[in-house]
Amino acid sequence: MIKSLNFKLAAFALLAAVSAVVDARAQEQLRSPSDYLGYELGSKWTPHHRVMDYIRHVADHSSLVSVKKYGESNEGREMLLAFVSSREHMDRLEEIRRNNLKRTGLTEGAPAADSPAIVWLSYNVHGNEPSSSEAAMKTLYELARPGNRDARRWLRDAVVVIDPMLNPDGRQRYIQWYRQTAGELPNIHPEAREHHEPWPGGRTNHYYFDLNRDWAWLTQHESRVRVAEFQRWMPHIHVDFHEQSYEAPYYFAPAAEPFHHAITDWQHDFQYTIGKNHAAYFNKNNWLYFTREVFDLFYPSYGDTYPMFNGAIGMTYEQGGHSRAGLGILKTEGDTLTLKDRLTHHVTTGLSTVEVSARHAEEIIEEFSNYYRKSNREPTGKYKTFVIKGSNNPDKLEALFELLDRHQVAYGKAKKEQSLTGYNYTTGKEERFQLRRDDYLVSAYQPKSILARIFFEPRPELEDSVTYDITAWEQHYAFGLEGYAMTKKVEVASFEGPVKEVAGLRTEKPYAYLARWQDTQDIKMLADLLRKEVDVRHARRAFVLDGEQYAAGTLIITRTNNRTLGGRFDRLVQDIAARHRQQLMPVETGFVKSGADFGSSSVRHIAKPRVALLSGRSTSPNRVGEVWHFFDQQINYPLTLLRTDYFDDVDLHNYDVLVLPAGSGSQMLDEQQLQKVKAWVSAGGKLIALGGANKMLVDRDDFSLASRALPSDTSKVEIDTFGAQQRQRISDFNAGSIFKVRMDSTHPLAFGYDSHYFSLKLNSDAYKFLDEGWNVGVTGEESHMSGFAGYKAKERLKNTLVFGVQRMGSGSIVYLVDNPLFRAFWHNGKLLFGNAVFMVGQ
Incomplete structure (x- = not known):
């Protein structure tokens, strides 16, 4: 027995020695980013695939690093996480993860005491703020580099998670444009074309969504796969690396007021601890920086606030640069800001974050545990x-x-x-x-x-x-x-089982199928039916049939109007409804107890609309993306994007609906182009103006939309002070708040709604009721419900138009003053937009 034990120990020692030799050789082969890429880091942009290759290179040649692919972008680019820690921690990484979840109560069991702090560093959520992905490679190398004694010490008390590129598609869009635009040497003059990124820019993802405003709402694919991994780990520290104007110094925590009241005193105070650590490095290098300005911690869907509301210390770091800085740019004060400068600053704050987190690991973990202990009990x-x-x-x-x-x-x-x-x-x-x-x-x-x-x-x-x-x-x-x-x-x-039960059909060959019109899923089913050439009609008035009440907007699919489908009719309609989990009501007659019979002129055919969306220069990429995403990903219906730079050559008669997104007001369409649109509307087209696009139509000939000014108050004269100008201006400002809107549910634009709708109002733009047209949604005297709106803005927005429809010749104009598709998270507004596309003007 003793000989056997000695043999096993000797074998184990030999294995450990061999492993150490192999590990040492791998470490010797670990190359810096510059050596691996073949150029000095910061002298060129590194494309997505090479950033990913380098992350894998480090993992292949360091026992301190492992890599996980957690998803792909919309355009198929891989998304990776790199995990960095000591050998001891790396050997039990999964145990550390599960143990941390026990601290939250999301996983049952008692957590172990000896746990490291989990620090998560996220880079390049905005694609045209690209220095951070370059910094991610350097940061990873420094943490894994043999001989870096500071890093070895930190990693004894920390696990570092690095996401080198949150927005691969946007970053690659920017990098590819820059490489095609710049010459052999960068031109540092701000007026050079390489400092003026064209529409849509690289900030957003494939669908032009700002991923840094999507952490809570998860409307985008990249956000969903990333937050799923975040939830698996629940880090204690999270940093989101950004860039701002190239003229600005570096920004780091602590954040600006207001802090949401849910943020704890310790979370607030520890931002100061981290900020002071950064400041020591910046002071040593004589780099400029600022804190506690601009970037607050209130809106919950950012890369700093969302982690805060999950118990972590969330922070935004902002380096001067952004898309305009390129590889180098001349600043107003005469200095040249280079890509190397930018990535160096990000590397410094990244490593400083790891350092201070490791130093305070015990305190961080204890406070994190307290956070969840209190959540559960108090x-x-x-x-x-x-x-x-x-x-x-x-x-x-x-x-x-x-x-x-x-x-x-x-x-x-x-x-x-x-x-x-x-x-x-x-x-x-x-x-x-x-x-x-x-x-x-x-x-x-x-x-x-x-x-x-x-x-x-x-x-x-x-x-x-x-x-x-x-x-x-x-x-x-x-x-x-x-x-x-x-x-x-x-x-x-406890609740188990589906919320919605879909009952089977009562008959095989009914006179017609009915489907209620209430939500986005109903739009999606309608879109599918129209794509499959199913004739669909809708009730313009409420009716009662077989003891059931049906509201205006109810879809009616009759057998007689689908004779061309022959024997496929029932199976096709039933399969489509089943695919979307929508309940069909088969009926044996078109003779209703009250309302209009199915052959009435009040039951209208829904024509399959050909929809176009204006995009390109002078339109907002974010607002364009909201419409594009709605059609392409949410209801799966064809949409044609038309660019402003060739709009003169477009034959609008190929389209039934034209959507105008917000943008640069009158610059979207010149007077001649607007006349072209008016002629098309008069001939039967439908124009939908979304949000800020209404500014282009206000007070214009033939358009009924008119602005409403706030009556001037001359009863009191106040002398403004220069220092208070910002706060004086906000009295007329609406920062994005919720208003209760009275709805005319008898109008097709409001089908599926009750007498009210809660609208996310994003500005203080106020419009009079339409003199010619239908005022479908309006505010009242006391409409403000939640969020900040200045007292002057509240007064201006009383009794104003929110949603309206105007006839123009044979066509119509739909004014959606409040954008119901904003960031794709205002779910209840999507039916309103669906009504504008499919119901209005039929």
Whole structure:
């Protein structure tokens, strides 16, 4: 037995010695980014595939690094994570991950005490802020480099996760343009063409979405795969590397006010600890920097705030540069900013973050644990239970629950029926209501307590009204759901099974099939039916048939109008409905009890619209992307993008619908082009103006849209001070808040809605009611519900047009003053846009 044990020990020692030799040889072969790429890092842009190759090279030649592919971009470019730590930690990486989840309560079990801090570094979420991916390679090398004693010391107390490129498609778009544009040597003069990126730019992803505003809403593929991996790890520190104007110094934490009240004192204070560490390095190198300005921590869908609301320390680091800086640019003060400067600053703050995190690892882990301990036992915030009524549309419920599932926010059903008091999201008042067993509950007593609060808090407290982004996003409003917020804790029963049950059909060959018109899923089914050449009609008036009430907008698919489909008709329609999990109601007659019979002129054919979208110079890439994504990814319906630079040559008679996105106002279409559009509308076309695009049409000949000015107040004279100018201006500013809009549900633009709609209003642009046309959605005297709007803006926005339709000749113009597709997360607005495309003007 002793000989056997000695043999095993000797064998183990030999194996360890061999492993050490192999590891040493691999380490010797580890090359710096410059050696591997064949050029000095910072002298050229590194394309996506070579960045990925280098990440893998480091993993292949260092036992301190491993790589995981976690997804692909829309255009098929791979997305990688690199994990860096000590040999000891790397050998038990999965154990560390699971142990950390135990601290949150998302995984059962008691966490071990000896855990490292988990530091996550994210690079290049904006594609044309590209220095950070270059910095990612250098940062990874420095952490893995043999002989880097500082890094070895840090990695004993930290696991570092590096995502070198969050937006591969946008970055490659920028890099490819720059390489095609620049000469052998960079031209540092700001007016050179290489400093003026063309439309749409590389900032956004394939669909022109800003991924840094999508962390919470997860509308984009890249966001979903990234956040899924984030949820698997739940890091303690997260840094999002960015760039700003090339004239600006470096920005790092601490962030600016306002901080959302859900952010803890420790999270706030530790940003100062990290910032002071960075400052020491910047002071030593005489680099300029600033803190506590511009970049606040309120809107929840950023790469700094989203980690904050998941218990981490989230931070944005901003290097001067952006797309205009290229490989080098001459600044106003006479200095030349180079790519090497930019990546060096990012490497410095990245390594400094690892250093300070390792130094405070024990404190970080303890505070992280406290964060989740309190979430489960003593949740913060006024409201402790959020109610989502079970009577809501099941498609909307499923869409909300899919989002909550992705964020691991728990929900369930009411355990018992009872009478309670809560904040009614619809009325904005505290009211008594009856809680029923089929109602859904989200309790604040759960690991993701703070995120639940962020999603459902009716009116987030805002200490400082000067903010960087929108100030309201509550999910009852976003999804069009009825419910309540309660200050009382209510017990939640576990919920299993689908929200929506789709019953089988009652007959094989009915007279017609009916389908209710209520949500985006209904648009998607309609789009599929039209693509398959199924004749679909819709009721312009409510009706009653077989004891069932059907609202205006109900889809009617008759057998007689689909004779060309022959024997395929029933199977085709039923298969399409099943694919979209929509309930068909087969009926044996077109004779209704009340309303219009199916042969009435009030039952209109839905023509298959040919839709075009204006894009290109002077349009906003983000706003173009919202429409493109809606058609291409959400309802799968054909869309043609037309560019402004050849719009003169476009025959608009090839299209039935033209969508105008927001952009540079009158610069989108000149007077001659606008006349062309008017002639097309008069001949039967439909123009949809989205959000800011309405500015191009306001107060123009033949357009009914007119601006509404705020009456001047001459009762009091105030002397403005220079230092207070920003705060004086915000009295007339609406930072993105929620308004209750009265809807005319008898108009096709409002089919599927009740008497009101909660709109995300993004500015203080105010328009009069249409003198000629239909005022389908309007504000009232007290319409503001949530978020910041200055007192002058609130006054201006009273009794104004939000959604309207004007006839022009044989065609129509749809004014959508508030953009219902904004960032694709305002789910309840999508039906409104679907109505504009498919219902209006039929």
